[in-house]
Structures are given as structure tokens and as C-alpha cells.
Amino acid sequence: MIKLPYGGQFDENELLKYIQSSGRDYIIQGQQASSRDNHTKLKSLDYWLRQFADNPDTKQAENSVVEALVITGRFRIASKLKCPDSGYYCKGIRLLQTKQAEPLD
16 A cells, blocks of 8 residues: 555555556646646546545645556556657656566555
8 A cells, every 4th residue: 555645545556546447558647736626637546546636636646656557566667658648758667567466466
């Protein structure tokens, strides 16, 4: 479990499954200082994390969360990832192509 900076937590296995179900091997960070309803990057880590947050109207995909994901050994930070919402290239995380990227049961 990874703690969110402003309350709440999530299971990195659920994130792994979410990314795999997207048909991509990455997710953009997508930080936005906006309410969840006004978020424009609906396929971003920031938007996805808000479902687990104590306050879903607060930015959640802080660098500390990204670093905690990297520490699990299942993700790496990547740049120049194409945002599926805007088409722009952004920072995010990519799944490692190893057995470590398989969900842990």
C-alpha cells in the first residue's frame, strides 16, 4: 500500500492492473490543481488516484507518490509519454518489462 500525501492510500497492484487494462505500458502523471470534476486528464495517474484520496479535489500525483511507485521495483519514471487525453508529451511512469511487473497475489 502506498500512502497519498493528503490522506488515503492505494494498492500498487490495482494501479498495475489499471495500466495493463488501458492497452498501454505507462500512465502519465497528469498533476492538476483542480477539482476532480474539472480534471482534464481523465486517464492520468492524478485522476486515477483521486478515487482513493480523503479529498478527491486535491492534486494527488505528487512526486513523492511517483517515487514510492518506483521504489516498488515495478515502475520507472519516464518522459515523453504521449498523453491519451491531450496528445501532448508528458512525464509519467512506465511498467518495467520484467516478472516484477506482474501483480503480486
